[in-house]
Each structure stands twice: as C-alpha cells, then as structure tokens.
Amino acid sequence: MTTTPEQLEPATIAVHAGREGLRDLGVHALPIDLSTTSPMPSIAAGGDAYDLLASGAALPDGMSPIYRRAWNSTVARFEEAVAALETPRDELDSVEAIAFASGMAAMTTVLLSRVAAGLPHIVAVRPLYGGTDALLASGLLGTSVTWADAHDVADAIRPETGLVVIESPANPTLDLYDIRDVVRQAGTVPVLVDSTFATPVLQQPLALGATYALHSATKYIGGHGDAMGGVVATSAERATQLRPIRTITGAVMDPWTAYLLHRGIATLPVRMQAQQANAGEVARWLAEQPELTRVFYPGLPGADPTGLVGRQMAGPGAMVSFELPGGLAAAEAFCAALQLITHAVSLGGIDTLIQHPAALTHRPVDAAARPGEGILRLSIGLEAPVDIIADLQRGLYAVAVR
Ligand SMILES: Cc1ncc(COP(=O)(O)O)c(C=O)c1O
Known part of the structure; x- marks a missing residue:
C-alpha cells in the first residue's frame, strides 16, 4: 500500500494490506517462503538476529530470519494484514498481529x-468456545480461573489477576457483551x-479498549x-511478549496456511456482508416458526436491548442458534434430515454448517455451564437463503413427524 491504513477504507485494506513490495519483486500474487532456514551474512550478524528475535521484536528488513520457527516472511505478511484491519481508524497507535498454528x-x-508475568489468575465470562472453557477450567497452563458474570468482572479481579477473557458474540448463544464496560471494570x-464471530470487519476490540x-x-x-490458524492483534509492546513464547513452544503458523488465510482476507468484507444478510433472513424465518422455543441472533427485535449492534459491532454477524423443545433426540432428527446444510463443527466458511454445541463443540464444558440439549448452532454461508430455509424446513418436518 502507498498510503497508511488509517487513510483507507476497510474493504481496501482487506485487498491490499500485507502486499507491500510485490511490484519490486515482479510478482502479483503473494509469495510463499517455504524456507525452514535462511542464509546468514556472517556468524556475528546471525547472532544479532537471534538476539533480536529472542527479544520478541519484529524482524527488520534486511536481517536474516534465521529459522522458520522464529520468523517467516509469508506469515509476517498475513500478520500485517490482520494488524491493519484491527487498527482503530481514529488512532495512530501501532497495532501488531501475531499468527499461530490455531x-x-x-x-x-x-x-x-x-x-x-507472575499474574496467573484469569477472570472469564461464559459462554466461551468449549476448548477455551476447558483450557481455563483445567488449569493446565498454571492459570486459575474465576467465572464471572459480565457485570461482576470488577468484583472478581484480584492482585494476581493477569487477564479478563470474554467472547463477543459468544459461542454458541450469540450473547453480546459491552466490551467498553468490561474494560472499565478490569481497570x-x-x-x-x-x-x-465478529471478525475485524464488524468489530475492532482494540478500539473499544481491549x-x-x-x-x-x-x-x-x-x-x-481449508486452513487452520489463530491470530492475536495487540500493541507492539504486548506483541513483544508473545513472539518469544510462540518461538519456544513452536506454536507457529506454516507459510501455506498464511498464504491461504491472507488470500481469504481479501474477500472477508464481502463474504461477511453477504453471509450476514443471509443470516438475517434465516433468523427472521426461524423466529416465525412456532415449533422453536428460542432463536438466538443479535439482529432480531429485542435481542440486543442495550444497542450494541451499531455501537460496538457494525452488524449482527452470520451465526444463528435456535432451540428445539425436544432436546438431543429432536436435534438428532433435525440434523439427519438436512440435505444441503453440512452437519459439522467449525464455522465461518462459505457453506452453511450446523452442529449441536452441547454434544460437540462444548462437550468438555462443565455440565452446569453447558448449552441446552435442544440448541443447534448454524454458521450461515453464501447459499441463497431460500435454499437454506427449505433445508431447515426439512429439519423441522422431521422433528414434527418423529
Ligand atoms: C470462538 C472460538 N474461539 C476459538 C476457537 C479455537 O480455534 P481453533 O479451532 O482454530 O484452535 C474456536 C473454534 O471453534 C472458536 O469457535
């Protein structure tokens, strides 16, 4: 890009960020650097690069990346793109992103x-993705957790608290939490x-104080x-704390994945808008079905009483959950009847997926905190809403004639 991200619209950033210097390289598509090791100009220069990377700093141009577990230029391009999308438009503070294997x-x-940092106590607001919930509950990493209501975060903070964890929208019930308020409480x-669930297209947590x-x-x-990865956007100072841990634990993203994810970013804004529009149609249809006990979608009337959609999130997103009165047996019949929608965990892809959180993604969660047995979660894709709805109609019919 020839202008700074602050001067460009998010759709433009999504297409251009992380592609600097391609013209000089004489290429149009993103280059994939598969080197696991890199030539060093001298032992001394290699040592300097080792020290710099061990400090957690980003690698400057012209310095040897040494070894792929410490640095990779294709991954760094992906990170630049995410950082640009997560940079608050009205702030010049530098945001950096760090990519991971998942x-x-x-x-x-x-x-x-x-x-x-010696601050192992975590305050976390449920619901969270089942894997995150299980990781925190297990204490495997030497952390301890206090589960708190979003309004009671301040009361749960202790001198040794190192982090407050929230998901918004939350998985799988699409609860929205007021990020600014949680940040205020966290001090x-x-x-x-x-x-x-929001993506940087709909929500920028750093702009809200996270x-x-x-x-x-x-x-x-x-x-x-088709690509697995994780990414954290944060300040340059915090990024410096994360990089050495990524290197030493080997939690790195591979360059093929970084290429695919970076390619995905270019269409993220249009996919998100289109999938969100489809989700709105599906959610409105579901809300009209008398067979359902509840529909969870922040865009439905009354679902967002404090008006976080529009204020905190640019739209309600493309995830929709609903509850069948017949519990697991009804959910099983519903999923078995579907012909278009894939019965599979995960979310956010171009095709519509359905899954049963209590038995699958949230299976490791404490029974008392697990989502209800009748809840199914939909990740709405890019198909025509009329076809998604026709398939859901099949599911409802199967439940009715059971
Ligand atoms: C909200 C949320 N956070 C984190 C994760 C974990 O991500 P990954 O599966 O890439 O490790 C998931 C996975 O489903 C998720 O839904």
Whole structure:
C-alpha cells in the first residue's frame, strides 16, 4: 500500500494490506517462503538476529530470519494484514498481529504470557468456545480461573489477576457483551476479546479498549474451511511478549496456511456482508416458526436491548442458534434430515454448517455451564437463503413427524 491504513477504507485494506513490495519483486500474487532456514551474512550478524528475535521484536528488513520457527516472511505478511484491519481508524497507535498454528495456540500463548508475568489468575465470562472453557477450567497452563458474570468482572479481579477473557458474540448463544464496560471494570488488567464471530470487519476490540483481539482464523478469516490458524492483534509492546513464547513452544503458523488465510482476507468484507444478510433472513424465518422455543441472533427485535449492534459491532454477524423443545433426540432428527446444510463443527466458511454445541463443540464444558440439549448452532454461508430455509424446513418436518 502507498498510503497508511488509517487513510483507507476497510474493504481496501482487506485487498491490499500485507502486499507491500510485490511490484519490486515482479510478482502479483503473494509469495510463499517455504524456507525452514535462511542464509546468514556472517556468524556475528546471525547472532544479532537471534538476539533480536529472542527479544520478541519484529524482524527488520534486511536481517536474516534465521529459522522458520522464529520468523517467516509469508506469515509476517498475513500478520500485517490482520494488524491493519484491527487498527482503530481514529488512532495512530501501532497495532501488531501475531499468527499461530490455531486459535487454541493463540489463546495458550496469551495465557502463558500472563503466567510468565507472575499474574496467573484469569477472570472469564461464559459462554466461551468449549476448548477455551476447558483450557481455563483445567488449569493446565498454571492459570486459575474465576467465572464471572459480565457485570461482576470488577468484583472478581484480584492482585494476581493477569487477564479478563470474554467472547463477543459468544459461542454458541450469540450473547453480546459491552466490551467498553468490561474494560472499565478490569481497570489495569488487560482484556482479551475472542472476536472470531465478529471478525475485524464488524468489530475492532482494540478500539473499544481491549488489549488483545483474538481470532480463530480457521473460521471467517480463512473462510473456506481449508486452513487452520489463530491470530492475536495487540500493541507492539504486548506483541513483544508473545513472539518469544510462540518461538519456544513452536506454536507457529506454516507459510501455506498464511498464504491461504491472507488470500481469504481479501474477500472477508464481502463474504461477511453477504453471509450476514443471509443470516438475517434465516433468523427472521426461524423466529416465525412456532415449533422453536428460542432463536438466538443479535439482529432480531429485542435481542440486543442495550444497542450494541451499531455501537460496538457494525452488524449482527452470520451465526444463528435456535432451540428445539425436544432436546438431543429432536436435534438428532433435525440434523439427519438436512440435505444441503453440512452437519459439522467449525464455522465461518462459505457453506452453511450446523452442529449441536452441547454434544460437540462444548462437550468438555462443565455440565452446569453447558448449552441446552435442544440448541443447534448454524454458521450461515453464501447459499441463497431460500435454499437454506427449505433445508431447515426439512429439519423441522422431521422433528414434527418423529
Ligand atoms: C470462538 C472460538 N474461539 C476459538 C476457537 C479455537 O480455534 P481453533 O479451532 O482454530 O484452535 C474456536 C473454534 O471453534 C472458536 O469457535
């Protein structure tokens, strides 16, 4: 890009960010650097690069990346693109993004950075993705957790609290939490927002005061269900704490994946807008079905009483959940009847997926905090809404004639 990200619209940033210097290289598509090791001009220069990378700094142009686990130029391009999208438009503070092998590797690294800082207590607001919930509940990384209501975060903070974790929208019930309010309650404690469901197109947690915006890039950022990764956007100072942990634990993204995810970013704004429009139609249709006990979608009338859609999020997103009165058996019959929608976990791709959170993505969560047995979660894709709805109609019919 020839202008700074602040001067460009998000759709333009999505297409151009992280592609600097391609003209000089004489290429149009993103280059994939597969080197696992890199030539060094001298032992001394190699040593300097080692020291610099061990400090967590970003590698300047012209310095040897040494070894792929420490630095990779294709991954760095992807990181630049995410950082540009997560940079608040009205702020000049530098935002950096760090890519990981998966969303869980990203979460693990942030948690380890807090343990390393001697602040291992985490305050977390449920619901969270089942893997995140299980990681926090297990204490595996040396953290301890206090589960708090979003309004009671301040009361849960202790001197040794190193992080507040929230998801907004939350998985799978699409609850929206007021990020500014959670940040206010957290005081000096950093807040991590898992913004996977929103993407940087709909929400910029750093602009709302959060310290970390985390994404499972496996989802909307990649958008095609064929690449797994995670990414955290944060300040340059915090990025410096995360990079050495990524290097030492080997939680790195590989360059093929970075290429695919970066390619996905170019279409992220149009995919998000189109999938969100489809989700709105599907959610409105679901809300009219008397067989359902509840429909969870922040864009439905009354679903967002404090008006966070529009204020905190540019739109309600493309995830929709609903509840069948017949519990697991009804959900099983519903999924079995579908012909177009794929019965599979994960989300954020171009095709519509359905899954049962209580038995699948949220299976490791404490029974008391697990989503209801009748809840199914839809990730709405790019198909014509009329066809998605026709398939859902098949599901409802199958439940009715059971
Ligand atoms: C909201 C959310 N955060 C994090 C993750 C974990 O990401 P990954 O599967 O890329 O490790 C998921 C996975 O489903 C998720 O839905």
